[in-house]
Amino acid sequence: MTTDTTSGGSWAAPLRALGIELDTSARRLGEYAYDASNYRVKPLGVAYPRSVGEVAATLKVCHQYRLPVTSRGGGTSMAGGAIGSGLVLDFSRYLNTLLRVDRDAHTATAEVGIVLTDLQDRVAAETEHQLTFAPDPSSKSRATLGGSIANDACGNHSVRYGRTSDHIIALDLVTADGLQLTATRTGLHPTVTGDQLATERAATLTAGLHALVGEYLGDLRSELEQIPRQVSGFHLAHLLPERGFDVARSLAGSEGTCAVIVSATVQLVPIEATSILVSLGYLNVVDAALDIPQILTFAPAAVEGIDEAIVDTMRRLRGSRSVQGLPPGKAWLYVELDGGDANELHAKADELLATLQDSGRVLASQIVATNEERQSLWRVREDGAGLSARLTNGADSWPGWEDSAVAPKRLAPYLLDLQKLLARFGLASVMYGHFGAGCVHMRVTFDLRTPTGRAVMADFAHAAAELVVSHGGSLSGEHGDGRARSELLSIMYSPSMIDAFVAFKTLWDPAGILNPGILVDPESMTDNLALDGVPERPWPTRYDFTTSTSPLVGHKADPFVKAVQGCIGVGRCRSSSGGVMCPSYRATKDEKDSTRGRSRVLQEMVRGSKPVDNLWRSPEVRDALDLCLSCKACSVDCPVGVDMASYKAEFLSHFYRHRVRPRSHYSLGWLPYWLRITARIAPSANAILSSPLAKPVAALGGVTTRRRLPRFASARDLRRALAQDGHPQPSSADTDIVLLIDTFTKGFRPEVARAARRVLNASGKSVTCNSSVCCGLTLVSTGQLGAATKLLSRAAAILDDGTHRPIVVIEPSCAACLKQELPKLVHSDAALRVAKRIRNFSGIVCELVDAGWHPKWKRTTPPHEVTVQTHCHEYSAFGSGSQTAALRALGIENVREVAGCCGVAGNFGFEAQHFDISMDIARLALAPAIASTNRDTPILADGFSCQMQIAQLDPRRQVLHLAELLDESSTSS
Template sequence: MADRTETRGTRDGAPDGTRELARELSAAVRGEVSAAAGDRALMTMDASNYRRIPQAVVAPRDVEDVAAVLRVCRERGVPVVPRGGGTSIAGQATGLGVVLDFTRHLRRIVALDPEAATAVVQPGVVLDDLRAAAGAHGLTFGPDPSTHSRCTLGGMIGNNSCGSHSVAWGTTADSVRELEVLTYGGERLRAGRGTAALDALPPRLRDGVRELVNGDLALLRTGYPDLPRRISGYALDALLPEQGTDLARALTGSEGTLGVLTEATVALVRPPAAKALAVLGYADESAAAEAAHTLLPYRPLTVEGMAADLVGSVAGLPKGGAWLFVEMGGDEPAEALAHAEKLCRDAGTATTDHTVVTDPARQRALWRVREDASGTATRMPDGSEAWPGWEDCAVPPARLGPYLRDFRSLLAQHGLRGTPYGHFGDGCIHVRIDFDLLTAPGIRRFREFSGDLAELVVAHGGSLSGEHGDGQARAELLPKMYGPELVGLFGRFKDLWDPAGGLNPGMLVRPDRMDDNLRFAPLPKRPVDVEFGYPHDGGDFSAAVRRCVGVAKCRNAAPSASAVMCPSYRATGEERHSTRGRARLLHEMLAGEVVTDGWRSEEVRDALDLCLSCKGCRSDCPVGVDMATYKAEFLHHHYAGRLRPAAHYSMGRLPRWLHAAAPVASLLNALARTPLAGAAKRLGGIAPQRAIPEVATEPFVRWWAKRSPAPAPGGPALLLWPDTFTNYLAPEAGRAAVRVLEAAGLSVRLPPAQRRRPLCCGLTYVSTGQLDQARAVMRRTVNALDPLLTDGTPLTVLEPSCAAALRTDLPELLPDDPRAARLAASVRTFAQTLEEQAPTWEPPRLDRPAVGQTHCHQHAVLGEAAEQRLRERAGLAGGLSGGCCGLAGNFGFERGHYDVSVACAEEQLLPSVREAAPGTEVLADGFSCRTQIAQLTDRRARHLAEVLAEALPGGR
């Protein structure tokens, strides 16, 4: 968030009175206050179809700050919207007025009592943080939405979230014991269970609640459907005497419309010590849905359903067209396995096949498919867009099969498509539907379908919301589910708690229409003029930006060995530095209402400045947001016709400078060790903390030209790419690769020498947004290489970042040149070449441990399965670090980036290198990764080719 009093003059696009509001809030609270365009733009959307522009954003430091915000807003008649992780799917985390961002400061676990199995948490506590703290005592928090790594307890309580383990541990409401709440009117109260808790309320609320309940006992006892996932509306039936007069439960799921949560006491559960995952295959989705409720007597922990149209081809799934993931527990692994095997046997002929998975790594891999579904379902198999809106309706579990058949029929009737999945054991279905929310006819169809589907859900005895709440998406339809009398009671309850209507107006009670405030409405109606081809988005940059639906996997705070995204967010904790935050700013740039100066936007530029262009989001984001490409696109337009930062000239044009420097490398290396280096770094926009890498006195290409021709091995031919980094900065990696490839019986060639303008992949030009020059460089490369690759010869690239540029950036910047696609398809890594071209060759055995870094671009674009297999065959034991090394090409060298660069490296890479025992091999195929290790540790990392070459007969 910007500085606490930031409004950025007249460029913030703020409505009248906003600056005065921000100044008054800043004087009243200790936390950060901002009415700056960038901060407001970050809060316009959640993970729903909706968008509302706030006047200001406040990150309160404590309860007193929350009270002060409510006082100021009450006096000014300004609405207030509490917000957690912003992953709500019904629109309730968007709002006008002031957004309270609890994720910055109010994220403390106040107390954890293992004996009582309870915890006291502030609203900004991330669920996984609570689970980790509870896990130290053998406990956990039962509800576990797929967004568990970034959703907050406050948001879960606001929406009454559930998750895949709800068949065992229920909804969030089942785990809430007490809530501390501030009303819009300034009343502080503790909501608990029982008449004593009700008596402790302020008299106005105490008497009003009693009057409301006692006046409509019959309606409250008969007006709610009986099903496990009834989330829609206010849970006023929890206030009935026979339900224990549970005010905390009644407030859970109220979506921030009744009070602002400041603290919660929640119950924890003790999960079984061992788990086994039974995966049952069925002929189709209907068969799986029909079977799900029959498994509940076995007391499973989960019963999750997915069909082939969502999952596709995933290793480890039994044969079938749909699957149920059923987790069984036990005190010992053998007991859990026995329970899972019995369930599979008893499932009988209803299944097409089954498997039981006990290995935790394989279980995590399969669960990852389910957790990513909220993102992957946003694209249909043909690549077209699909949206929430009917993400989570629920029916009685025994009705799920018939309901799904009727649902599919209704989709077809309206000419729509969707991919259902979700909590089959609880009768709760998630689905993204290919609504056309961009045109008036499409929006009308969305509205008509929604009315018909609401009636269908009610006909099956269901709830319009089974997990994510009503928000704006479904609240308008609540009369179809509850009837006008009960919905009238909801209105009276709202007016009792919030008579001024200041908390999250437009949600749940007297809601905005479901087709108002659509996030797509202000976007350009025609594709904007861009440089990249965006082949997966029909060439439309707006469609590319729309990929981000807000599920915010990029906000995962914990590092993962299997993921990269998003290193800058994990380093700073700032929403603007997450992939989602940057996508939101680009969306608002295109919309032009908050961010008003288009490609010249300083807000977007500043947010993208700390994007490492690691491409991690290209693979780790469930919907394939590619922020590295978007950043390059933005920089191209932002600096068009203007002076660029110095680093764009020094490092963006690095191939030119290195080519010019090669003849005088010894002199330049000597000068780099003198005080003149400091002046050069200042001039080139390079961080003063960085040492300038030495330029090779004999570039790799020159070594190749001087080399005595080796006897032709007669094996398959390959073209070895002399990338800029290998050629001028690390020729030892190139020499080693030649030695290994020839030892494997392969015939190595290099492209013809280009004396004046060496061939280049264009990487450095792309990463700095110099796309005209990148395209010119790439065209020269295509012209030179295409004649050499016509026979299917692989193009072997040693530097992962250059391989990724040739594989993705080149064809996307030259989308109309079929030769570019052919070149991209020919690209292979060092290990891929050996695996494909010399499959019987056995590498030398090294038999020692290894640590190091998998290059981000390798992870995101190329994959590293071949590298892993090669390391295993060579006896290099141990996995390489995930995350990002933090240097990321030019990023870590640029002035102002050093601290973030080091923070990224400290997350996984540097600790693993420091902790490595003597004799451990340090591996990094990327030049940036090797440089970061060399500059921040006392160890030297090497390319895998160097390590293998050293072990060949004759050593190096």
């Protein structure tokens, strides 16, 4: 029977009749055509099973129609294992429950869609932080248990805890034709007692597996499990008699090609009481690798390696404060030691350092002193795959040969030969990885946009496979073979071993519908490359996308095309904790609402064959961008710096060109113009807000009627606020600082301008206030870029006064707009000069404190603690710790920073259709933080939209701008 290849074909009808949640829309298929690899394979549909029964029913239908099936968790496969041409089963939405924990047996059973960090957190909570699930790949904040089993993932602590397969006790699975079986450490049996068909299938499979072992006994013993990270191919050595016929572990690393795993019982390990991190600096990664055998004698929990390219990229994207705790060097090792006694650990660390000093290769070393520094270093390592994708020299780097492994003692000579091979092909790379386990992650500067470049990639991969095999190594150490390396298995294994792999796959999936083209009967590594087939043509834009992406190197890709293709699919935007990105995904858990999902739809757009003007009118792209808050958190939280807010603004500017816009674009988007009017008629406007007319007026403008609306300030209010306490304002030429009174401050809270001026004056600085310019932020966020550019051009002309004085902007979103959007939309030297002078208020406070100013608190001491909601734009433009750094510089050590977006993000939360999602986002982090903050503890929210959301959640809360806190509580000293 042939596969029905129509998106709404005959296979879809029976699935929908069964109540399976199925999506075959063009937008959805675009989202799931990619993972974190070099590949693009568009599926026919995406299903979201809610139960094991639905999985079984789905597979029965797919088996009937010979429809290929690909299992997917977080979609973070770097080898192309999470994409397929048939039906994709996404387990992450519903099948993500921790089913049970057995503290006595140290086991847990969970559905395969559970994210690893969620599994670890829930296990820790249920065991009073005594136990955890050990495997911790760098993608653990979005990778799922099922994906870890499929790839036999390892992680940063694999030196201590090994691979995922080392922790598997049992797997509940569904066969290709829909039967439910359970694989254990000693065999296979039906999941449901009394299921006759499943019983018969278990018996048939058991007999077939025993026969396979008997036929290939010598090959299994001599070719498999030769090094700690031999993940390539099937793990058939677990079926050997001396290993107890471990069917569960034999399926680890099978990449979804044999059965669909729905839940797993895994072994848990104790959490060590304490640990310390030692960072070691080297001249290069080869020197670092030479010390690995000596380091391993100290029984470390982790030994991770990185090179300078990752560190340089991190600092470029996120500032110098983003990397802390590294000694001098050009390559580094992180060595973590753990145990029960801190003194013993420090003594052990001292002994380790003394031993390594004798080798003469360590340039410098240090014990990482603070938790903040530890988190900084681990984040650099965990973001390595993304950070190394866009290098500081402008080159792009790609996976394909990113996961080879050798025995740890062979690592140094292997790396040396690998560098020689790269040089022979004229390629460069970034190297990092689990050096203590002999696993090397690297991204290579392949040119995947041209036929010549793709041929070079294939030739290099074949040569690299020969090289790693000559060192007794494996093509893959934890990422799996997938589409990237399956065709190379014949270099690593004998023909007899390849025959055993085929026999194993055929026993489980005789029809060949489960993840076809991977491991067995592989497709070519140059088939279905995502950058192949993208038309080379100009995409005229208002934004200058060459300033937000790496310079074009070696190809003709249009700047906008290269920008939207920046997403490489690592999926950090799907994380539920850490950073801010992506607020809408955290609320909906839908791929379409992730930065990655939106990027993939944009990537489909630039692949289109229609004229560019028509592609800009894509309704699928508009729908994908609808719940983007334009918060800009992705521009810093995404390891490759995807700036979805800019892409959205650019797209909307074209989509609505010569079209009627949504009503909110005229009401909220034109806010700078409306506020000029309300400043003159504020009493009348506020009277309307307090009357029954408020709701119909709001509804007329597309504004939600369920939100508390702000009161308008009058021009008179602003004049009073800016009065110099009875003294004339100094001449502009004589002042130290320009205080920019932005549109939001003028229109809604001029009292903050007064506080800001007083604080700056109290620091000994003279200030001139400028309330004559607007950044046009609301026009930018609604894609009205022509009007926004006019306002920004005027702002640049006025503010470029020939001085280098700081321009302090009270509203952080306006400060961010002038710092980031101004030079991208106004292509002039004046725009660049003004952007460099922009400061947010907390940033200028830090500068003043560094210069020697300290406020003299009217109270005996500063506030004991402060809760801070950092505006997302401030987070992206000025750093996540800008407010916290200012408060600590002022002597306030106990700062609680809300870890997430408030949900308003300018106009987004005021739009009627977005109110519910706005409040869902607020309930993730902001609402709990407010509820747990004492009434006498100050809450700071410099962003006006953040203040409005807090007022919506708790109308009786007083919320302050940092300037107000300082003005009310201190004087100068």
